[in-house]
Amino acid sequence: MKRVVRAVFPVVVAVGLVGLFAFLVQGKQIDVLQPAGDVAAQQYSLLMFALFLSSLVVVPVFTLLVFFSIRYRAGNKKATYKPEWGENKWLEGLWWGIPILIIGILGVITYQTSHSLDPYKPLVGGKALEVQVVALRWKWLFIYPDQRIATLNQLPIPVDKPVHFTMTSDAPMNAFWIPSLGSQVYAMSGMASQLNLNATKTGEYTGYTTNINGEGYAKMTFKTKVMGQAEFERWADSAAKSQDSLTMETYHTLAEPASDQTERTYRLANKKLFEYITEKYDGHSMHSESSS
Amino acid sequence: MNELISFLVGRLSPDYLPKDPVTIGAAIGMPLAALGLVVLVTYLRRWRWLWDNWLTSLDAKKIGVMYIVVAIVMLLRGVADAAMLRLQTAIAANGAEGPFSSDTFQQVFTAHGTIMIFFVAMGLMFGLINVVMPLMIGARDMAFPLMNSISLWLFVAGMILVNVALVFGGFSNGGWLGYPPLTELEYNPGPGVDYWIWSLQIAGIGSLLSGINFVVTILKHRAPGMTLMKMPIFPWSVLVTSVLIMLAFPILTVTLALLGLDRAMGMHFFTSDGGGNPMLYINLIWAWGHPEVYILVMPAFGIYSEVVATFAKKKLFGYRTMVWALMAIMFLSFVVWQHHFFTMGAGANVNAFFGIMTMVIAIPTGVKIFNWLFTMYRGRIDFKAPMFWFLAFVFTFTLGGVTGVLMAVPALDFQVHNTMFLVAHFHNTIIGGVVFGFFAAITYWFPKIFGFKLHDGLGRWSAVLWQIGFLLAFMPLYILGLMGAVRRIDSYSDPSWQPLFITSGIGVLVIVGGIGLFVLQLLYSVWKRKELKDTTGDPWDGRTLEWSVPSPAPHYNFAVTPIVTHRDEWWHRKQKGVKTPAKSDYVDIWLPKNSALGLTVGALAGLFGFGIIWHLWWLVLIAAILAIAVIVRRTLSDDNDYHISANELYHEAVRARS
Numbered sequence: 024m025k026r027v028v029r030a031v032f033p034v035v036v037a038v039g040l041v042g043l044f045a046f047l048v049q050g051k052q053i054d055v056l057q058p059a060g061d062v063a064a065q066q067y068s069l070l071m072f073a074l075f076l077s078s079l080v081v082v083p084v085f086t087l088l089v090f091f092s093i094r095y096r097a098g099n100k101k102a103t104y105k106p107e108w109g110e111n112k113w114l115e116g117l118w119w120g121i122p123i124l125i126i127g128i129l130g131v132i133t134y135q136t137s138h139s140l141d142p143y144k145p146l147v148g149g150k151a152l153e154v155q156v157v158a159l160r161w162k163w164l165f166i167y168p169d170q171r172i173a174t175l176n177q178l179p180i181p182v183d184k185p186v187h188f189t190m191t192s193d194a195p196m197n198a199f200w201i202p203s204l205g206s207q208v209y210a211m212s213g214m215a216s217q218l219n220l221n222a223t224k225t226g227e228y229t230g231y232t233t234n235i236n237g238e239g240y241a242k243m244t245f246k247t248k249v250m251g252q253a254e255f256e257r258w259a260d261s262a263a264k265s266q267d268s269l270t271m272e273t274y275h276t277l278a279e280p281a282s283d284q285t286e287r288t289y290r291l292a293n294k295k296l297f298e299y300i301t302e303k304y305d306g307h308s309m310h311s312e313s314s315s
Numbered sequence: 316m317n318e319l320i321s322f323l324v325g326r327l328s329p330d331y332l333p334k335d336p337v338t339i340g341a342a343i344g345m346p347l348a349a350l351g352l353v354v355l356v357t358y359l360r361r362w363r364w365l366w367d368n369w370l371t372s373l374d375a376k377k378i379g380v381m382y383i384v385v386a387i388v389m390l391l392r393g394v395a396d397a398a399m400l401r402l403q404t405a406i407a408a409n410g411a412e413g414p415f416s417s418d419t420f421q422q423v424f425t426a427h428g429t430i431m432i433f434f435v436a437m438g439l440m441f442g443l444i445n446v447v448m449p450l451m452i453g454a455r456d457m458a459f460p461l462m463n464s465i466s467l468w469l470f471v472a473g474m475i476l477v478n479v480a481l482v483f484g485g486f487s488n489g490g491w492l493g494y495p496p497l498t499e500l501e502y503n504p505g506p507g508v509d510y511w512i513w514s515l516q517i518a519g520i521g522s523l524l525s526g527i528n529f530v531v532t533i534l535k536h537r538a539p540g541m542t543l544m545k546m547p548i549f550p551w552s553v554l555v556t557s558v559l560i561m562l563a564f565p566i567l568t569v570t571l572a573l574l575g576l577d578r579a580m581g582m583h584f585f586t587s588d589g590g591g592n593p594m595l596y597i598n599l600i601w602a603w604g605h606p607e608v609y610i611l612v613m614p615a616f617g618i619y620s621e622v623v624a625t626f627a628k629k630k631l632f633g634y635r636t637m638v639w640a641l642m643a644i645m646f647l648s649f650v651v652w653q654h655h656f657f658t659m660g661a662g663a664n665v666n667a668f669f670g671i672m673t674m675v676i677a678i679p680t681g682v683k684i685f686n687w688l689f690t691m692y693r694g695r696i697d698f699k700a701p702m703f704w705f706l707a708f709v710f711t712f713t714l715g716g717v718t719g720v721l722m723a724v725p726a727l728d729f730q731v732h733n734t735m736f737l738v739a740h741f742h743n744t745i746i747g748g749v750v751f752g753f754f755a756a757i758t759y760w761f762p763k764i765f766g767f768k769l770h771d772g773l774g775r776w777s778a779v780l781w782q783i784g785f786l787l788a789f790m791p792l793y794i795l796g797l798m799g800a801v802r803r804i805d806s807y808s809d810p811s812w813q814p815l816f817i818t819s820g821i822g823v824l825v826i827v828g829g830i831g832l833f834v835l836q837l838l839y840s841v842w843k844r845k846e847l848k849d850t851t852g853d854p855w856d857g858r859t860l861e862w863s864v865p866s867p868a869p870h871y872n873f874a875v876t877p878i879v880t881h882r883d884e885w886w887h888r889k890q891k892g893v894k895t896p897a898k899s900d901y902v903d904i905w906l907p908k909n910s911a912l913g914l915t916v917g918a919l920a921g922l923f924g925f926g927i928i929w930h931l932w933w934l935v936l937i938a939a940i941l942a943i944a945v946i947v948r949r950t951l952s953d954d955n956d957y958h959i960s961a962n963e964l965y966h967e968a969v970r971a972r973s
Binding site for chain 2: 040126137144203
């Protein structure tokens with residue numbers, strides 16, 4: 024009886040856990056696995072391929088672990104017992120060789136995808152929409168220099184068109200990430216990092232900062248609104264006529280530390296705002312030293 | 316007058332007293348618990364005993380036990396922190412308020428990470444190394460017993476500073492690695508980050524000293540005949556780890572010192588303005604941080620190698636490749652640090668190089684796993700509790716290895732970096748590797764130190780609960796990461812995440828159950844110590860030298876220094892019949908006298924740190940001068956050893972046998 028329980032228990036636990044996790048993910052939106060952009064789609068297939076390669080090692084390991092545990096348990100006196108056997112060139116060669124082969128394949132793919140999915144590499148598909156991203160405490164400011172507009176906590180973009188992001192931070196270190204579209208990159212003060220993405224499906228996708236930046240960190244999200252080209256142009260035209268103007272004064276108010284989740288649209292008063300934000304950290308100190 | 320006062324009190328002020336109920340509770344509870352302990356020791360009249368037998372002892376085994384006791388207490392605090400984190404995320408969905416403010420939450424996860432890595436994982440491993448390594452190589456003690464005691468007390472001083480932060484001033488909110496500029500004065504002027512810097516700085520110096528001590532001990536104090544290639548794998552793993560410590564910890568010390576200068580003196584190494592560069596910090600901290608994770612896990616690899624060979628009653632498979640794999644990992648762990656920030660905008664070639672180097676580590680690690688599996692092959696496996704931990708390790712660590720390889724592909728890392736997926740990954744490797752390894756080790760070597768075994772059934776159930784709890788707690792985090800849940804969030808708006816976070820919280824409770832069973836196992840075994848007594852000194856039919864001495868091991872380890880001819884020396888001796896040493900084999904030995912120097916230096920280091928944190932510059936100066944003075948005074952003293960005669964040793968051995 025005890026032996027039966029011992030054998031059945033792990034199976035019941037394993038089935039129970041798998042069932043539980045299947046139930047928990049059922050019908051849910053899993054952004055990374057349901058890509059809405061070309062970059063994320065390529066990353067999804069890369070993930071699946073890497074998982075497949077890993078399973079070539081994992082499956083044998085788990086099988087051997089279970090099989091050896093049962094077969095060579097102390098109670099089984101029928102099994103061969105060779106206490107002094109501890110070396111075999113062929114076997115050891117085998118498990119140096121196979122992982123080297125697998126990692127060799129994955130290494131080549133790593134090299135290729137590091138280049139093909141380099142966030143700085145422009146995407147094909149025509150002239151990209153320029154968006155400048157400024158991470159503030161704790162809100163996202165998006166500047167569309169060519170459209171002369173700016174938005175807060177919302178990122179309208181046209182579908183099927185490359186978008187080129189230039190990113191900085193007027194706050195602690197941040198990272199800009201829209202899981203449905205792919206690739207995150209850090210946004211740091213005094214620097215302008217870059218990211219190229221596109222969206223292939225219309226809809227709303229949440230964007231995040233992934234780097235801890237103080238009080239309002241968790242609530243610092245934004246909505247990526249992917250719309251048709253015509254709709255985007257209509258929106259941009261009306262936004263450019265907005266009553267709200269993003270002047271230096273408005274900007275300095277926004278840059279004050281405060282959690283803010285409202286979505287806003289501005290007419291851009293100063294086309295060089297982004298350059299001002301990155302350059303103010305250069306070389307000399309803009310912040311008075313607090314001598315405590 | 317005002318200037319004098321501000322010179323005397325620095326920035327100490329009642330403003331820093333805790334304000335929210337959780338921290339007030341902890342701030343009252345912790346000193347009370349400490350006071351309770353003092354009262355208890357006084358009531359039991361155990362101060363003398365504590366002082367002579369433990370606090371001033373230079374015996375590596377006792378130092379090791381003290382490390383482990385501190386680490387287990389810190390494990391309880393770290394797990395309590397973890398439970399608070401998952402309680403918050405189980406509740407704070409879709410606009411609902413969690414029990415903790417963002418700031419408290421951020422302090423808690425910073426404390427959780429800092430404590431678990433520096434004061435639990437490091438403490439457990441250093442403790443075990445102290446307890447077992449000299450015995451395994453046939454040495455009488457560490458090469459530098461006094462320095463060993465100083466290491467311990469620096470570790471304790473760092474630990475105390477972390478806990479003082481909870482009571483007075485608050486801890487850092489910058490994460491366990493404290494990336495600037497968030498941790499610079501501009502964004503974080505309070506004492507929290509300074510607590511973090513100086514507790515790590517002090518404990519880190521202790522770790523560096525330990526690393527030096529372990530290397531010298533292994534290279535110079537092995538028993539005659541034990542060539543390096545006849546040394547058991549655990550000491551090998553310690554040797555490799557210690558080399559990493561010696562090369563990596565100075566980087567941590569320098570990095571923290573530079574950040575400390577930014578904060579205390581208004582310098583600009585890592586600020587975003589004034590010519591500073593936070594990216595430099597991130598490179599430096601990971602140049603230490605990546606070797607650090609191998610510093611934690613490699614001793615665990617050593618433990619599993621000993622455990623699986625002993626309980627399979629069979630020679631370890633592929634000893635040579637095990638050693639080469641350790642060396643390969645040691646080397647590679649220094650050329651992968653950039654994989655912690657693929658998303659910082661380095662070029663494709665840089666990312667590809669570090670990505671491929673990272674994957675290459677999977678090769679020697681994979682080799683080790685197959686070697687362990689083939690140690691089981693054609694063995695006679697006795698599934699005692701340590702083997703349960705071993706099985707849980709192979710299963711869990713392999714999964715962690717897979718997600719690690721996924722994250723090593725830069726293009727994939729872009730989608731999972733700094734998300735819950737990452738959180739799940741490193742818990743997968745650290746719990747699966749280090750924590751399970753520690754539990755295997757403590758069950759395995761406990762009788763050697765205390766003379767009785769731990770109850771086996773409770774140990775097995777503890778392993779089962781840990782394994783199930785682990786899966787419940789961390790599999791949901793993998794899924795959440797892919798859903799877009801970033802790490803360190805204290806609330807989220809998507810209600811569909813909540814069931815997964817709740818499941819994870821339940822997982823933490825199951826793990827707490829596993830820890831509860833472990834504590835119960837300790838208490839029950841102490842209670843039943845007569846029945847669980849190890850009379851032979853060799854309760855598991857062991858293979859290595861530590862099992863050749865009686866349990867508990869005598870304070871001088873070996874009455875007669877063993878002469879080694881084989882890799883599994885004790886197994887070999889048992890095969891051909893153990894010879895009892897003749898009276899003429901015994902020689903006089905000298906051992907270090909107790910010393911309060913370690914304790915003194917630790918206390919002064921703690922005051923030094925406290926002084927810097929609160930800008931009490933007079934205290935900093937006094938503590939530094941005194942620390943140097945006591946060490947100089949000690950170096951002038953010649954009377955530091957005591958002597959045990961050959962005759963005494965012989966008679967004690969005869970008594971032990973009868």
